[in-house]
Amino acid sequence: MSQTKVHVKLDGWGARPVPLRFLALMRPRQWTKNLLVFAALIFSIRQANMAMLGQALAGFVLFCLVSSCVYVLNDFVDRERDRMHPEKKYRPLASGAIHPQTALLFGFVLLACCLLLAFRFQFAFGCVLSVYFAVNVLYSLKLKHVVIIDLIIVASGFVLRAVGGGLVIGVPLTPWFLLCTMLLALFLAIGKRRHELALMQSGSGSHRKVLESYSMEMLNQMSVVVTTATIMSYALFTFTAGHTIHLMWTLIFVLYGLFRYLYLIHMEGKGGRPEKLLLEDKHILLTVVLYGFSVVCILLFL
Missing domain, CATH: 1.10.357 (Tetracycline Repressor; domain 2)
Structure with a gap:
């Protein structure tokens, strides 16, 4: 007490x-x-x-x-x-x-x-x-105590958000977009686990039991796989979503956003709170704004 x-x-x-x-x-x-x-x-x-x-x-x-x-x-x-x-x-x-x-x-x-x-x-x-x-x-x-499953469950929550957003306005989402959402969420979840593992190894974050089943090497390898898959899936989405092919130009924002996040994780030791990084890191915030603006402009005028 x-x-x-x-x-x-x-x-x-x-x-x-x-x-x-x-x-x-x-x-x-x-x-x-x-x-x-x-x-x-x-x-x-x-x-x-x-x-x-x-x-x-x-x-x-x-x-x-x-x-x-x-x-x-x-x-x-x-x-x-x-x-x-x-x-x-x-x-x-x-x-x-x-x-x-x-x-x-x-x-x-x-x-x-x-x-x-x-x-x-x-x-x-x-x-x-x-x-x-x-x-x-x-x-x-x-399930948050089950290795790997904990990451998949976190990512599935983002997919359900995307599906719910499509249902409320009566618009179906393409499988490629849902896959991109799943992979991006996995990317963020892996970065968060890596940050928590770093805290645990320093003796200041040993509260999460599942971290004992992870290693830095494993999380780094998972991050590489998921980053590559995210980029490939988004590239395919821009070509197969049924919209203008000019959506491919937005890939540059996706690339920069992912690489900037990796920089913050590996070089500055961040990533424990993705929602905080979105609001506080000017580079990522500007990238998200420019991405959204470019998507709207391309879909409306091209």
């Missing part, structure tokens, strides 16, 4: 309003991952209208809230191990700012409301959202 009080004092949670504590529990910074819901809308820009934009926005909000329910459950399960992590020990549950049972009740009510709205909005989308939550529950309770 004394350790929990120290964490609260260090992070200043005791002086913060309760709504801010629950907002932090929902991890709004990680909502950037759900921007993938808009992918189908972007690649269907010629047929897009305000109704489709509204549907995509609704899907994005629901994915954000359901993903927050996953984070609540994950923090509840990992609260003891998180207290040994140099950064995660300041999370609301690990620090003691929110009572565990209160957080669990909050997550359950939020999830029930979101799934009810999702099924009323569109049955297929509600099913995808339910599968997304169920898979992540399995991940939080068991």
Whole structure:
């Protein structure tokens, strides 16, 4: 109990309003991952209208809230191990700012409301959202401790986001795009594991048991395979997606973004929080903006 009080004092949670504590529990910074819901809308820009934009926005909000329910459950399960992590020990549950049972009740009510709205909005989308939550529950309770499977489960969450984004606006996504999404998510997950393994070897991040089954050499080899496959899959997507062949010019942004991320992982020791790098690294942020802008312009005018 004394350790929990120290964490609260260090992070200043005791002086913060309760709504801010629950907002932090929902991890709004990680909502950037759900921007993938808009992918189908972007690649269907010629047929897009305000109704489709509204549907995509609704899907994005629901994915954000359901993903927050996953984070609540994950923090509840990992609260003891998180207290040994140099950064995660300041999370609301690990620090003691929110009572565990209160957080669990909050997550359950939020999830029930979101799934009810999702099924009323569109049955297929509600099913995808339910599968997304169920898979992540399995991940939080068991699968995150299974080597390699833990990476695949993380990547599958991004594929479900992309599929959900297509369902809410009634646009099917090509297999090549879904494969690109899966591989890119694997690329980010491998980079995150590598960062966590580096922390564990330095003695400051030994809270994740599955890291004992990985090595730097193994993760580096996996990264090479996935990076190569991502580039090849995206190149094939630009030629086979049924859009203009000029989409191939956006490959330069994909190449630079991947290589920049590898630079940050290997040379600067980053990669533990991909959503943080997206917002804080100006090179990657600018690359994402230019990529999105170029895709829209090519699809509209070429």
